[in-house]
Amino acid sequence: MTPVNIVLGVIGFDCHSVGNKILEAFFTEAGFKVTNLGVMVSQEEFISAAIETDARAILVSSLYGHGEIDCAGLREKCIEKGLEEILLYVGGNLVVGKTAFAEVEEKFLKMGYDRVFGPDCSLEKVVELLNEDLDSRPKGND
Amino acid sequence: MSSHMLSLDSFNQIRSEILETWPTGRGLSLEDGIAYQKKIPEAKNFAVAMRKASEAGITLLQPRAGVALIQDHIKLLQYLETEGGADLLPTTIDAYTRQNRYQEAAVGIEKSLQARTSLLNGFPAVNHGLIGCRQVTEAVRSPIQVRHGTPDARLLAEITLAGGFTSYEGGGISYNIPYTKKVPLKKSIEDWKYVDRLVGIYEENGIHINREPFGPLTGTLVPPFVSHVVAIVEGILALRQGVKSLTLGYGQGGNMFQDIAALISLKSLAHEFFKREGFSDYELTTVFHQWMGGFPEDEAKAFSVISWGASVAVLAGADKVIVKSPHEAMGIPTKEANAQGLRCTRQAVNMLCDHRFPISGDHQKEVAMIEREVKSIMEAIYRLGNGDVETGVIAAFEAGVMDVPFAPSIYNHGKILPMRDNEGYIRVFNKGNLGLDDDIMAYHRGKLEERAKAENRAVCFQMVTDDIYAISKGRLVGRPR
Numbered sequence: 001m002t003p004v005n006i007v008l009g010v011i012g013f014d015c016h017s018v019g020n021k022i023l024e025a026f027f028t029e030a031g032f033k034v035t036n037l038g039v040m041v042s043q044e045e046f047i048s049a050a051i052e053t054d055a056r057a058i059l060v061s062s063l064y065g066h067g068e069i070d071c072a073g074l075r076e077k078c079i080e081k082g083l084e085e086i087l088l089y090v091g092g093n094l095v096v097g098k099t100a101f102a103e104v105e106e107k108f109l110k111m112g113y114d115r116v117f118g119p120d121c122s123l124e125k126v127v128e129l130l131n132e133d134l135d136s137r138p139k140g141n142d
Numbered sequence: 143m144s145s146h147m148l149s150l151d152s153f154n155q156i157r158s159e160i161l162e163t164w165p166t167g168r169g170l171s172l173e174d175g176i177a178y179q180k181k182i183p184e185a186k187n188f189a190v191a192m193r194k195a196s197e198a199g200i201t202l203l204q205p206r207a208g209v210a211l212i213q214d215h216i217k218l219l220q221y222l223e224t225e226g227g228a229d230l231l232p233t234t235i236d237a238y239t240r241q242n243r244y245q246e247a248a249v250g251i252e253k254s255l256q257a258r259t260s261l262l263n264g265f266p267a268v269n270h271g272l273i274g275c276r277q278v279t280e281a282v283r284s285p286i287q288v289r290h291g292t293p294d295a296r297l298l299a300e301i302t303l304a305g306g307f308t309s310y311e312g313g314g315i316s317y318n319i320p321y322t323k324k325v326p327l328k329k330s331i332e333d334w335k336y337v338d339r340l341v342g343i344y345e346e347n348g349i350h351i352n353r354e355p356f357g358p359l360t361g362t363l364v365p366p367f368v369s370h371v372v373a374i375v376e377g378i379l380a381l382r383q384g385v386k387s388l389t390l391g392y393g394q395g396g397n398m399f400q401d402i403a404a405l406i407s408l409k410s411l412a413h414e415f416f417k418r419e420g421f422s423d424y425e426l427t428t429v430f431h432q433w434m435g436g437f438p439e440d441e442a443k444a445f446s447v448i449s450w451g452a453s454v455a456v457l458a459g460a461d462k463v464i465v466k467s468p469h470e471a472m473g474i475p476t477k478e479a480n481a482q483g484l485r486c487t488r489q490a491v492n493m494l495c496d497h498r499f500p501i502s503g504d505h506q507k508e509v510a511m512i513e514r515e516v517k518s519i520m521e522a523i524y525r526l527g528n529g530d531v532e533t534g535v536i537a538a539f540e541a542g543v544m545d546v547p548f549a550p551s552i553y554n555h556g557k558i559l560p561m562r563d564n565e566g567y568i569r570v571f572n573k574g575n576l577g578l579d580d581d582i583m584a585y586h587r588g589k590l591e592e593r594a595k596a597e598n599r600a601v602c603f604q605m606v607t608d609d610i611y612a613i614s615k616g617r618l619v620g621r622p623r
Contacts (some may be wrong), residue, residue: 013241015291015321017550018362022607039550040241040323064237065263065474069250092471096260119471120439120614 075112175304236508342384357391361434
């Protein structure tokens, strides 16, 4: 079975690099083909990388609090570029200040993200959900 | 005048260009800035406060804080002063301003107005301009500093110093390598020469401005010698431009003995290398950052991490401690949580301030180790630069002879891998191309083997990951579960 391509990166002007390096190692170990764009990635860079690598999921991180501004509109841009079926995951400290997770989750689900994670999520669980979501979703261009 | 000093012609030419990069810079007058600074009472001068703390042997408390709107920011700082009991105040700058994205910062201000809450993670000082900055600095009683993470901080420095701030954090290495992805080191060092020269000009006009290179770097398992080398090099670069008040920093590693040894060696090594560069006319103080890595989510546990950092800061004799909040795991704290961090720190600092901590025996050995490690890298830097530390440090980063763990910059080698030994000291597992002597590496390796044996597993990358998340999961050393 060929590995599933995924795109990983920290959005906006966020330079939190430690978790990003851990995520890359973890998802590679879990059998994915990871294109890690590193820190300070624009929405456009996420989308071009996803198109170039024929990725089935984009995993967006945001740690610095500007997630609300940086993440809005990514789903619409994906659709515009023909990535209707792509999975969008987002995780981290997504808003400024301590906020109930349910509130944050609702906000980002509304923006069109398929799954929303807090800073303390278990990576094993994320991989499990990702595999489930991939199984239940058409493969886009195939 | 030192041969390394930026000439007045170059300074003025750069100045005329950078003031044009955003409307709030236009027409900014250096003379007006100096005249304004002269009116600020001595009790509000950051450099004076640091010197006095050092002379009195006390540890001052400073939080981090910054929000999008001027009035909210003032309320936040006043709260930290009155309810938190902060000795020194910050103004933390938002991440868009740090990357010179003033247009995005403007959108952030607008959205914050609509949302009636800050959507920015700091105070966009460039957008608010000179008047906005003066409103802030005039509304507080304590000395106040600009804290940020800006590779090109020239316009921000012009506006905030003229705006009444008396201390400015950062440096050409410490605000590049951990804070951005694609800015060449040569460029950020050049741009920070301008900032340091600006501070030098204020000094020559009788205004003391404190400068603080950012100590903790990536805040993740940074061995003391790595951050010491950056602090010492940035100290030299600042002194070359006429800076007089320097505060060098170190981020808590977690093992008390290593942390105390680190702060002791930081000061003695800095004096040694500053002397070697021909400097004697400066004031050197130190800052200790409470744990900069991941925090436990449980606030009770977070208070324990804060309190431990406060305790070690005092025992290590730091002149200042940068305080975390119980909301750290979730990002930016509310003003109440921020003040709680300060009060928690105050209790520990007051309880320990009369203690003396004699460092001796095995612990003295750690001081000697850090000194050897720093000298090993510094000599490599001097060799690569044919005697010049600025050329040398750029070449050293390029070759990986100097390397910062987990940094985002593509101009950092990124091959060094640190991990904890069996007692929680931070050691080097993989040195990459680091300019460390073989016998130093053998010592590190030996210490890591002790841990591997105790944990019944080989020294491996998994240990690094375990160590990174250990404190947020309730321990110092990432033992196997």
